[in-house]
Amino acid sequence: MLNKNKLYTISFIEGASVMAAxxxxxxLLAPFFGSSLYVWSSVMAITLAGLxxxxxxxxxxxxxxxxxxxxxxxxxxxxxxxxxxxFLTSLFVILASVLSLIxxxxxxxxFLLFPTMLCMGAxxxxxxxxxxxxxxxxxxxxxxVYAVSTVGGILATFLCGFYLIPNFGVQxxxxxxxxxxxxxxxxxxxxxxSKLNAFLLFLVISIALFGFVKSGNNHYSIYKSEGVLxxxxxxDEPSESNASVIIRKLLINxxxxxxxxxxxxxxxxxxxxxxxxxxxxxxKGKALVLGLGGGVLANLFHQHGYDVTAVEFDGRIIDMAxxxxxxxxxxxxxxxxxxxxxxxxTEKYNLILFDVFKAEEQPSHVITTESLEKLKTMxxxxxxxxxxxxxxxxxxxxxxxxxxxxxxKKAGFDLxxxxxxxxxxxxxxLIVASLKPSRFTLNNELxxxxxxxxxxxxxxxxPIMEALNAxxxxxxxxxxxxxxxxxxx
Numbered sequence: 001m002l003n004k005n006k007l008y009t010i011s012f013i014e015g016a017s018v019m020a021a022x023x024x025x026x027x028l029l030a031p032f033f034g035s036s037l038y039v040w041s042s043v044m045a046i047t048l049a050g051l052x053x054x055x056x057x058x059x060x061x062x063x064x065x066x067x068x069x070x071x072x073x074x075x076x077x078x079x080x081x082x083x084x085x086x087f088l089t090s091l092f093v094i095l096a097s098v099l100s101l102i103x104x105x106x107x108x109x110x111f112l113l114f115p116t117m118l119c120m121g122a123x124x125x126x127x128x129x130x131x132x133x134x135x136x137x138x139x140x141x142x143x144x145v146y147a148v149s150t151v152g153g154i155l156a157t158f159l160c161g162f163y164l165i166p167n168f169g170v171q172x173x174x175x176x177x178x179x180x181x182x183x184x185x186x187x188x189x190x191x192x193x194s195k196l197n198a199f200l201l202f203l204v205i206s207i208a209l210f211g212f213v214k215s216g217n218n219h220y221s222i223y224k225s226e227g228v229l230x231x232x233x234x235x236d237e238p239s240e241s242n243a244s245v246i247i248r249k250l251l252i253n254x255x256x257x258x259x260x261x262x263x264x265x266x267x268x269x270x271x272x273x274x275x276x277x278x279x280x281x282x283x284k285g286k287a288l289v290l291g292l293g294g295g296v297l298a299n300l301f302h303q304h305g306y307d308v309t310a311v312e313f314d315g316r317i318i319d320m321a322x323x324x325x326x327x328x329x330x331x332x333x334x335x336x337x338x339x340x341x342x343x344x345x346t347e348k349y350n351l352i353l354f355d356v357f358k359a360e361e362q363p364s365h366v367i368t369t370e371s372l373e374k375l376k377t378m379x380x381x382x383x384x385x386x387x388x389x390x391x392x393x394x395x396x397x398x399x400x401x402x403x404x405x406x407x408x409k410k411a412g413f414d415l416x417x418x419x420x421x422x423x424x425x426x427x428x429x430l431i432v433a434s435l436k437p438s439r440f441t442l443n444n445e446l447x448x449x450x451x452x453x454x455x456x457x458x459x460x461x462x463p464i465m466e467a468l469n470a471x472x473x474x475x476x477x478x479x480x481x482x483x484x485x486x487x488x489x
Contacts, residue, residue: 054121258294
């Protein structure tokens with residue numbers, strides 16, 4: 001029998017590899033399908049399904065007399081699955097082009113994670129069976145193996161989130177764990193003295209490393225960074241209307257957050273032009289921008305005489321705004337969560353912009369009745385609050401926006417809405433809120449504002465806005481996949 005410590009080492013590495021595969025798998029999916037609630041739900045559900053199936057399979061295999069050999073083969077299969085996870089993105093493209101969003105997500109997650117989790121799950125029952133010589137040892141051995149595996153998973157979660165993915169990327173992290181798992185498998189290879197198995201392990205790792213080295217980027221990409229908060233990328237793409245004009249784009253998980261004409265330094269986004277058209281109606285003074293993006297709005301406010309503070313949760317975005325989008329040095333930047341900054345701030349502002357909604361990710365904790373009560377203490381007399389959000393306002397896709405409007409109304413805000421199009425699929429809404437009713441009509445203002453259910457309120461205790469936004473999120477991601485990602489990834 002193998003030494004107990006060696007088996008515990010294999011169990012530790014297996015547990016670490018499980019969490020690395022889950023986290024990195026979700027990051028591989030994000031550029032295609034985003035990282036909203038339904039994507040993470042699919043990832044967690046199929047991870048558990050794979051592990052449960054693996055536990056069952058491992059229990060069946062543990063009856064064999066050749067447990068050591070079977071454990072080796074299972075580990076080798078797990079190494080193969082980890083190695084080839086980064087190269088399944090072509091499958092995502094095919095599924096996204098022929099299926100609607102939810103089936104495409106579920107099938108993609110299944111092929112990405114289920115085989116890996118099946119193999120990982122089968123290792124623990126085999127290790128327990130190898131360790132157990134007497135019936136009365138089974139409980140203690142099971143507890144130790146699962147405890148050691150879980151500790152490995154905890155450490156891998158921190159390691160991936162805070163170091164490996166931000167510094168080395170998803171592909172490198174996965175292949176790194178595959179190499180470590182392969183090294184653990186060598187314990188069994190050495191015991192069996194199998195040159196063939198050793199060669200197969202070496203071959204799989206070599207193919208994966210070759211694919212990693214040869215993997216290409218989008219040819220317009222000038223900068224890319226992986227991180228726990230998402231894949232950040234800067235692209236310089238020719239304008240659709242004039243190929244000689246270069247548009248610089250900030251993308252998070254392949255979703256455009258900022259678009260700027262490189263030559264002029266001006267935004268080319270419709271909602272930014274809409275906001276600028278209404279600047280004369282807003283009081284001057286101090287401005288707070290929650291959600292920096294490329295910084296074009298912070299620059300716009302500075303150009304109109306505001307003293308600007310910009311709060312951004314992802315420090316990489318602050319750096320990119322300064323390096324690639326000409327963020328003015330006079331703009332004060334703070335790396336923090338928007339709600340945290342609001343709770344701790346003692347400043348008062350004449351204008352506050354919420355630009356924290358990233359594609360289909362709506363941080364519902366920022367717009368709650370409790371958050372808005374704190375917000376009111378930050379407002380000077382006649383101050384305005386601006387909220388940039390997606391364009392859905394009616395029907396099932398508009399339920400999240402309706403909830404936001406009802407929550408703002410409940411908190412005592414007077415509301416106006418501006419937009420640049422009647423097509424809800426291809427527009428943004430600019431919500432203008434103030435504590436005093438305004439007497440002016442904004443450019444491109446929608447009137448009247450219909451709130452269909454004023455009782456649906458977003459609170460800290462019951463944050464329902466994200467769930468209500470799910471249909472809109474699904475529609476947005478489906479359209480974005482077909483109209484941009486499939487053509488530009």
